[in-house]
Amino acid sequence: MVRVVLADDEAVVRAGVRMILSADPEIEVVAEAADGRELVEAVRAHRPDVALVDIRMPRLDGLAATAELRAVAPATAVLIMTTFGQDSYISRALADGATGFLLKTGDPREFLLGVRAVAGGGAYLSPSVAARVIRELTGDELTRTTTARDRVAVLTGREREVLALIGAGLSNAEIARRLHLAEGSVKTYTSTILGRLGVRNRVQAAVIAHDARLVRRE
CATH class of the missing domain: 3.40.50.2300 (Response regulator)
Incomplete structure (x- = not known):
């Protein structure tokens, strides 16, 4: 509950x-x-x-x-x-x-x-809010000189899949079920993704996922 x-x-x-x-x-x-x-x-x-x-x-x-x-x-x-x-x-x-x-x-x-x-x-x-979050972060938390797609390019295919689901708001457990992974593996992927993108938390990673058009818009 x-x-x-x-x-x-x-x-x-x-x-x-x-x-x-x-x-x-x-x-x-x-x-x-x-x-x-x-x-x-x-x-x-x-x-x-x-x-x-x-x-x-x-x-x-x-x-x-x-x-x-x-x-x-x-x-x-x-x-x-x-x-x-x-x-x-x-x-x-x-x-x-x-x-x-x-x-x-x-x-x-x-x-x-x-x-x-x-x-x-x-x-x-x-x-509806993602674009505004992106605009607010641009120039502070996110690098000014590179695009989100450039940053996502350093990730493996599986890491991009995990990032897209982070951007969609799924928890580690939900991502694990969706991708048929152990929850511990998702945590490891998430930690690696944050490090490779140079961000501090999942919110900032989700911003990049939206900006790179990894998250499907309904």
Whole structure:
């Protein structure tokens, strides 16, 4: 069972997201929060697998709350709910420890995909958000002088397959099942991929996968 704390200052949004998540019998919303301070306390109390966090909230915004959660509950994955008007927050959210981004007004299925992905240790980038993440990272985390396809070219065929599935938001266990590999082998491939691409985490690897057009867009 994936346990989730849901944080948004609008009750109607929380109700809608809770309804979406309830469609999966393996996901349980264990607590809700209307602001960032409530979120931190709820995570401290419930130790969920995932914190699903809106950015703009009173008392303590979602970004500041994410930074606190890294210290309070490092095992809890943070999935950020964003909007098209919040591009400038993406770099800070990454730096603060978020491992996924989805669009609040996007396909409801993305909430299920995103929660499952980050709960399994993966990263999730909504296809609608991926291009914005790429733009935010360009010039800082990603090399300015080479293209994503140039960087992916150093990978073996199997490593590119694994990278594509990381970009699609699959966890190690899901990648292992998809490619008929042991989960330990997927972890090894992932570590090698991060090293060869020169990135620090799965979110940045997922960005490259999207930019190199390895991830199929529905």
